[in-house]
Amino acid sequence: MTLTRKPMKRGTGFKRPTSRARVQNDVQIIPEIIPAVPRPAPRRAVLADCSGMATSVPKHPRAENAHLLRMARGKPCLIRSPICNYDAETTVACHGGGVENGKGMACKVSDALTCWGCSACNHYTDAYAGATKAQKRAAFMLGHLAQVCEWRAIAGSAAADPKDIAAARWALAHLNATPVGHMETL
Numbered sequence: 397m398t399l400t401r402k403p404m405k406r407g408t409g410f411k412r413p414t415s416r417a418r419v420q421n422d423v424q425i426i427p428e429i430i431p432a433v434p435r436p437a438p439r440r441a442v443l444a445d446c447s448g449m450a451t452s453v454p455k456h457p458r459a460e461n462a463h464l465l466r467m468a469r470g471k472p473c474l475i476r477s478p479i480c481n482y483d484a485e486t487t488v489a490c491h492g493g494g495v496e497n498g499k500g501m502a503c504k505v506s507d508a509l510t511c512w513g514c515s516a517c518n519h520y521t522d523a524y525a526g527a528t529k530a531q532k533r534a535a536f537m538l539g540h541l542a543q544v545c546e547w548r549a550i551a552g553s554a555a556a557d558p559k560d561i562a563a564a565r566w567a568l569a570h571l572n573a574t575p576v577g578h579m580e581t582l
């Protein structure tokens with residue numbers, strides 16, 4: 397097979413770039429300095445409404461159970477802090493002073509996060525100046541641990557007041573502390 401080649405016409409050859417074009421090709425392209433992307437602000441719990449506005453809302457609406465609080469009357473103190481008066485007549489349902497449990501966040505602490513405490517221990521876990529925050533928290537947490545055992549005993553007792561049983565079960569359900577394999581009727 398023979399290829400037929402036509403001779404190139406004059407003036408149609410490869411053109412050398414002009415001096416201006418060469419200068420442009422030699423210019424080093426410096427990428428633009430890209431401004432740092434600002435980090436997003438920490439997210440808050442918000443609820444968007446229909447108008448597009450965002451409204452702050454409490455993260456944990458307070459769980460209330462008045463009967464559970466009334467059950468504390470006449471019960472032994474479970475906190476037993478260094479200033480405990482061991483007087484059951486002064487016992488109330490203590491919410492503790494723990495900001496970490498929700499206090500001060502536009503809602504009170506859940507009633508499930510309470511324990512029977514005498515008036516002295518109630519003061520100890522809240523405003524008492526003679527203990528550190530960690531000591532107060534530890535005293536309340538130990539009291540609450542004992543409280544869960546008390547509520548479990550009430551919830552599983554056939555002799556207990558049905559209202560007490562219902563309140564104890566309410567608290568245990570809120571704490572996800574229902575005894576396993578024990579309360580099938582829940």
Ligand SMILES: [Zn+2]
Nearest residue numbers: 473480514517
């Ligand atoms: Zn006490």
